[in-house]
Amino acid sequence: MTPEQRRKNRRTAIILVIFVIALVAWTFWRARNGIG
Amino acid sequence: MSSVTVDHIPASEGHVEHERPTGWRRWVFATNHKDIGTMYLLFSFFMLLEGGVLALLVRTELFSPGLQFFQPELFNQFTTMHGLIMIFGAIMPAFVGFANWMIPLQIGASDMAFARMNNLSFWLLPVGATLFTVSFFVPGGANAAGWTMYAPLSLQMGPGMDFAIFGVHILGASSIMGAINIIVTVLNMRAPGMTMMKMPLFCWTWLITAYLLLAIMPVLAAAVTMLLTDRHFGTTFFNAAAGGDPVLYQHVFWFFGHPEVYVMILPAFGIISAVVPAFSRKPLFGYASMVYATAAIAILSFLVWAHHMFTTGMPVTAQLYFMYATMLIAIPTGVKIFNWVATMWRGSLTFETPMLFAIAFIFVFTIGGFTGLIIAVAPIDIAVHDTYYIIAHFHYVMVAGSLFGMYAGAYYWIPKWTGRMYNERLGKWHFWNSIISFNVTFFPMHFLGLAGMPRRYADYAVQFTDFNVIASIGAFWFGFSQLIFLYLAVKAWRGHGQPAAAQSWEGAQGLEWTIPSPAPWHTFETPPVVK
Amino acid sequence: MKTLRRFLGTGALLAWSCIASAQVEDMPGGPRVNQLNLPDGVTEIARDIEWLHWMLLSVCAAIFIGVFGTMVYSIIMHRKSRHPTPAKFHEHIGVEIAWTVIPFIIVIAMALPATRTVVAMKDTTSADLTVKVTGYQWKWGYEYVDGPAAGVNFLSNLSTPRDQIEGNAPKGTTYLMEVDNPLVVPVDKKVRIVLTSNDVIHAWMVPHFGVKQDAMPGFLRDTWFRAEEIGTFRGQCAELCGRDHAFMPIVVDVVSQEDFDAWAASQKQAMAQASDDPSKVWEADELIARGESVYGTHCVACHQANGQGMPPVFPALDGDTEYVLAPMEQQILTVLNGHPGTAMAAFRDQLNDTEIAAVITYTRNAWSNAGKGEDPVVQPADVLALR
Numbered sequence: 001m002t003p004e005q006r007r008k009n010r011r012t013a014i015i016l017v018i019f020v021i022a023l024v025a026w027t028f029w030r031a032r033n034g035i036g
Numbered sequence: 037m038s039s040v041t042v043d044h045i046p047a048s049e050g051h052v053e054h055e056r057p058t059g060w061r062r063w064v065f066a067t068n069h070k071d072i073g074t075m076y077l078l079f080s081f082f083m084l085l086e087g088g089v090l091a092l093l094v095r096t097e098l099f100s101p102g103l104q105f106f107q108p109e110l111f112n113q114f115t116t117m118h119g120l121i122m123i124f125g126a127i128m129p130a131f132v133g134f135a136n137w138m139i140p141l142q143i144g145a146s147d148m149a150f151a152r153m154n155n156l157s158f159w160l161l162p163v164g165a166t167l168f169t170v171s172f173f174v175p176g177g178a179n180a181a182g183w184t185m186y187a188p189l190s191l192q193m194g195p196g197m198d199f200a201i202f203g204v205h206i207l208g209a210s211s212i213m214g215a216i217n218i219i220v221t222v223l224n225m226r227a228p229g230m231t232m233m234k235m236p237l238f239c240w241t242w243l244i245t246a247y248l249l250l251a252i253m254p255v256l257a258a259a260v261t262m263l264l265t266d267r268h269f270g271t272t273f274f275n276a277a278a279g280g281d282p283v284l285y286q287h288v289f290w291f292f293g294h295p296e297v298y299v300m301i302l303p304a305f306g307i308i309s310a311v312v313p314a315f316s317r318k319p320l321f322g323y324a325s326m327v328y329a330t331a332a333i334a335i336l337s338f339l340v341w342a343h344h345m346f347t348t349g350m351p352v353t354a355q356l357y358f359m360y361a362t363m364l365i366a367i368p369t370g371v372k373i374f375n376w377v378a379t380m381w382r383g384s385l386t387f388e389t390p391m392l393f394a395i396a397f398i399f400v401f402t403i404g405g406f407t408g409l410i411i412a413v414a415p416i417d418i419a420v421h422d423t424y425y426i427i428a429h430f431h432y433v434m435v436a437g438s439l440f441g442m443y444a445g446a447y448y449w450i451p452k453w454t455g456r457m458y459n460e461r462l463g464k465w466h467f468w469n470s471i472i473s474f475n476v477t478f479f480p481m482h483f484l485g486l487a488g489m490p491r492r493y494a495d496y497a498v499q500f501t502d503f504n505v506i507a508s509i510g511a512f513w514f515g516f517s518q519l520i521f522l523y524l525a526v527k528a529w530r531g532h533g534q535p536a537a538a539q540s541w542e543g544a545q546g547l548e549w550t551i552p553s554p555a556p557w558h559t560f561e562t563p564p565v566v567k
Numbered sequence: 568m569k570t571l572r573r574f575l576g577t578g579a580l581l582a583w584s585c586i587a588s589a590q591v592e593d594m595p596g597g598p599r600v601n602q603l604n605l606p607d608g609v610t611e612i613a614r615d616i617e618w619l620h621w622m623l624l625s626v627c628a629a630i631f632i633g634v635f636g637t638m639v640y641s642i643i644m645h646r647k648s649r650h651p652t653p654a655k656f657h658e659h660i661g662v663e664i665a666w667t668v669i670p671f672i673i674v675i676a677m678a679l680p681a682t683r684t685v686v687a688m689k690d691t692t693s694a695d696l697t698v699k700v701t702g703y704q705w706k707w708g709y710e711y712v713d714g715p716a717a718g719v720n721f722l723s724n725l726s727t728p729r730d731q732i733e734g735n736a737p738k739g740t741t742y743l744m745e746v747d748n749p750l751v752v753p754v755d756k757k758v759r760i761v762l763t764s765n766d767v768i769h770a771w772m773v774p775h776f777g778v779k780q781d782a783m784p785g786f787l788r789d790t791w792f793r794a795e796e797i798g799t800f801r802g803q804c805a806e807l808c809g810r811d812h813a814f815m816p817i818v819v820d821v822v823s824q825e826d827f828d829a830w831a832a833s834q835k836q837a838m839a840q841a842s843d844d845p846s847k848v849w850e851a852d853e854l855i856a857r858g859e860s861v862y863g864t865h866c867v868a869c870h871q872a873n874g875q876g877m878p879p880v881f882p883a884l885d886g887d888t889e890y891v892l893a894p895m896e897q898q899i900l901t902v903l904n905g906h907p908g909t910a911m912a913a914f915r916d917q918l919n920d921t922e923i924a925a926v927i928t929y930t931r932n933a934w935s936n937a938g939k940g941e942d943p944v945v946q947p948a949d950v951l952a953l954r
Contacts, residue, residue, distance in 0.1 A: 001146070005224070005225070008224050009149040009150065009220045009224050009225075012149075012219070012220045012223060012224055013149070013150065013216050013220050016215075016216045016219060016220070016250060017216065019250060020212060020250055020253075020254050021254075023250075023251065023254040023255065024254040024255075024257060024258055027254065027255050027258035027259075027288065028258055028262075031258070031262060031273055031284060031288065101738060101742065101743075102731070102732055102733065102734045102738065103732055103733060103734075104734065107810075108810045108811065108812070108813065108814075109810050112807070112809075112810075112812075180809075181807065182807050186767075186768060186806075186807070188766070188767045188768070188784060189767040189768065189807060189808060189809060192767065192809065275785075276783070276784055276785020276786060277784075277785055281785075281786075282768060282783055282784065282785075282786075283783065283786075316645075316653065317647070317653040318653040318654060318655070318657070319655070319657040320657065321656075321657050321658065322657070322658050322663055323657065323658075324658070325658075325663055347770060347779050347780055347781045347805075347806075348781050348783070348788070349780065349781060349783070349786075349788035349789070351689075352685060352686055352689040355685050355689065356682060356685055356686075359678065359681065359682075359685065360678055363674045363677065363678055364674065366670065366674055367667060367670050367671055367674065370666070370670045371663070371666065371667055373634065374634070374666045377634060377637055377638050377641070378659075378662075379657075380638065380641045380642070380645065381637070381641050381645065381654075382641075382645055382650070382653065382654040382656075383641075383645055383650075383653045383654065384645065384646075384647045384650055384651055384652065384653040385641070385642060385645050385646045385647055385650075386646070386647045387642075387646070395638070395642070398638070399635060399638075402631065402634070402635075403631075406627040406630075406631065409623065409627065409674075409677075410620065410623045410624065410627065413619055413623060413677065413678075413681045414681065414685050415612075415615065415616045415619055415681060415684040415685055415688060415777075416616055416619055416620050416623070416681075418616070418688065418777070418778075418779050419605060419613075419616050419620075419774065419777060419779065421779060421805065422770060422772075422779075422805040422806060422807075423805070483601070483602065483603045483604075486602070486603070486604050486605050486620075487598045487599070487602035487603075487604075487605075487606070487774075488597075488598055488606065488772070488774040488802070488803070489598070490772070490803050490804070490805045490812075490813070492807045492812060493803075493812065493813040494813055495732060495743060495813045495814070496743065496813070497594060497597060497598055497741075497742055497743050497744055498591050498738050498740070498742050499591060499593065499594055499597070499598040499599060499600045499601070499602065500598060501591065502600075502601050503601065
């Protein structure tokens with residue numbers, strides 16, 4: 001893989017990871033009434 | 037999918053030369069998509085057998101009414117872990133194995149986008165599977181709350197439940213990483229000229245599946261984490277007395293759970309969409325509609341989760357909405373079935389084992405799809421929810437659907453993977469035994485469910501005996517039939533059988549058939565140009 | 568040959584098991600032997616569900632035959648040996664639109680009658696009788712909220728003997744679907760079931776009624792049925808709830824309104840009597856304490872807290888020499904049977920022997936009556952003797 005290809009891949013992956021983290025956070029936010 | 041021609045460009049991309057590792061290092065440190073794919077497939081077959089043994093223990097107890105062998109607590113551990121192991125240990129990893137092997141080959145890429153993360157994705161699996169297996173031996177035994185782990189029952193379980201939760205976390209993390217890998221590979225690493233609408237449908241279905249996984253696995257992780265904190269850290273997400281709500285668990289779980297079942301079938305749709313055209317010697321009918329239908333199914337799958345909750349007491353408007361939305365999924369699914377039949381129509385058909393499994397898939401998956409449409413109708417679901425009718429439905433779509441789809445793909449691609457044609461006579465034995473014993477096992481369960489036999493029952497009213505006897509006999513027959521596949525797969529892998537050509541099947545299309553059989557360890561180091 | 572032997576072996580096994588279970592009979596109000604379809608419902612909702620199922624199954628079967636008839640035709644006529652040159656077509660806009668639009672219309676047609684039934688199933692208003700059902704690990708509790716049986720509550724446990732479950736005794740026809748105390752409801756009346764749970768999620772299911780509803784801890788859910796036939800109907804718990812999930816069935820006795828009223832009355836009496844043992848001998852101060860609370864609930868309105876009453880309509884009990892400070896028989900009989908021609912009601916059905924003994928003892932020791940008169944202490948057995 002060329003460095004440019006690696007950079008493209010990394011950028012796509014980071015976008016997806018941010019989506020995953022946001023989703024987990026949103027799920028807990030929606031369920032916040034049950035905390036404590 | 038249009039047929040592709042291949043031109044090699046002289047200039048090469050940077051792939052550092054290295055010695056090929058041997059022995060255990062080759063596997064533990066694997067970064068090669070073919071090796072990792074092989075490991076996924078081996079692991080998942082082993083889990084299929086482990087989950088199958090649990091099913092046979094269940095069917096042994098259910099052979100006659102009364103409690104003969106197992107107390108109900110242990111019985112419920114069997115039914116629960118059978119579900120968890122089959123879903124998270126067998127079906128999902130097997131499809132990832134297919135993805136790892138075939139996606140780079142089909143798009144003309146040298147490997148997956150993130151080869152080292154791929155390694156981690158695989159090696160997390162035995163860890164998670166060990167947690168599941170070991171949970172039987174901790175005090176209190178394994179999780180016995182059903183694979184769905186509803187609160188508050190799951191809050192009552194012993195440490196085995198925590199093992200299951202951590203197992204789910206680990207297997208879920210593996211799935212998320214695998215999904216990221218697949219999305220990035222398919223989006224960024226297609227060979228020049230391989231536009232999205234020229235990709236094999238298997239790549240499309242896996243791309244869409246990967247998006248589904250990304251959206252749902254974090255939600256499952258959240259749900260089981262909430263179970264964990266309710267159990268041990270004083271939270272009250274699901275405790276009504278403290279302001280929580282047990283139904284919240286069901287909503288979060290099924291928001292994961294419904295798209296999850298499409299995760300488990302869409303790759304099979306992709307496999308069938310490769311096998312049927314190959315053995316009809318005719319292009320797939322309606323490629324564009326197949327893509328749109330798959331996308332429609334995936335999007336709709338997020339909007340229907342509460343059809344698993346029709347008896348929880350939701351308001352009438354919600355009941356109606358979820359009924360309508362669920363019934364709508366029948367339409368894109370029907371389109372796909374029609375397209376496969378239209379692909380066969382006026383083709384030139386031969387019936388080697390992959391095609392037998394593909395045709396059986398269409399036939400038996402449609403039965404499961406129809407029972408799905410029937411239970412989408414809320415009043416009918418009220419009658420059969422939590423009965424054997426539901427068990428019949430999902431085993432039709434998941435065993436006859438997903439598993440038979442996988443067998444179609446395995447027989448189709450074994451020549452490419454091993455360089456050998458498997459023994460066709462044995463393949464047909466495996467097929468006929470499987471399809472007949474499958475129906476013997478699961479068809480009577482429709483009757484049991486309509487008559488009112490509930491699920492997750494260790495014992496039943498004597499009037500249900502005969503159909504339970506038939507199901508148990510069928511189950512053992514089906515289980516042992518899978519050993520035929522194991523035998524012939526191992527034989528091919530060890531180099532017995534007719535050598536396979538690069539174009540192993542006369543009608544097969546796609547980049548993977550332009551490289552030798554078995555596929556060389558490194559392929560498409562220089563991307564082909566696709567016209 | 569091997570396949571043939573396999574089929575014969577399986578057939579023999581099936582035949583044997585069919586013979587072995589030949590003496591199994593249909594369960595009255597429960598599943599029939601080898602039942603293939605939904606049960607014959609005894610409510611309109613159950614019959615609606617049966618009709619919907621039949622309609623959907625027929626449409627699906629017709630489509631199935633059409634599609635797979637086509638596929639089988641293709642398998643026969645387009646196999647390579649018969650059809651060596653494959654066609655090349657791979658799209659057809661008209662056909663693709665047709666087989667998207669027509670199924671869409673079919674689905675809408677299916678959804679219309681289903682909508683009517685969903686709405687009907689959710690309408691729990693205007694019930695004739697309401698029963699609160701509580702799921703426990705592992706039994707059901709029933710409490711009548713209104714009607715002739717208001718206040719009646721009891722637990723309903725599986726009554727199949729352990730011997731049958733463990734295979735040490737032959738299994739009865741109602742194996743696993745029989746209880747000690749069934750739910751009793753009147754026929755042709757809309758019964759609203761209000762559900763909750765004491766611990767985990769359970770589900771109350773009666774197939775012949777077309778009813779299934781989850782019982783959630785900490786919440787109330789409701790459903791309803793109107794049984795149109797007299798008889799006994801059986802169901803089971805339909806949500807995994809732990810070890811004995813399979814051992815907490817539901818039995819509903821649907822009876823005539825008269826039988827229901829009679830049953831309700833006897834239940835109330837049995838409850839009243841069951842709660843206190845009439846042969847128990849009480850200490851004086853226990854009786855007085857108990858009696859004071861009974862007095863406060865049932866007597867104080869007329870006889871007043873100070874026992875002065877409102878003569879002449881409501882006699883004073885304080886210092887009364889005709890009943891309270893006289894031998895016990897008269898007072899007992901008056902409390903039991905009332906005083907015809909006056910406002911004094913008969914309490915024989917409302918109070919049990921212990922309560923009557925207690926309240927009489929209280930009156931004989933309260934206010935200025937303490938230490939005076941005969942029979943200062945009355946035991947429940949004394950009351951029972953005069954019933």
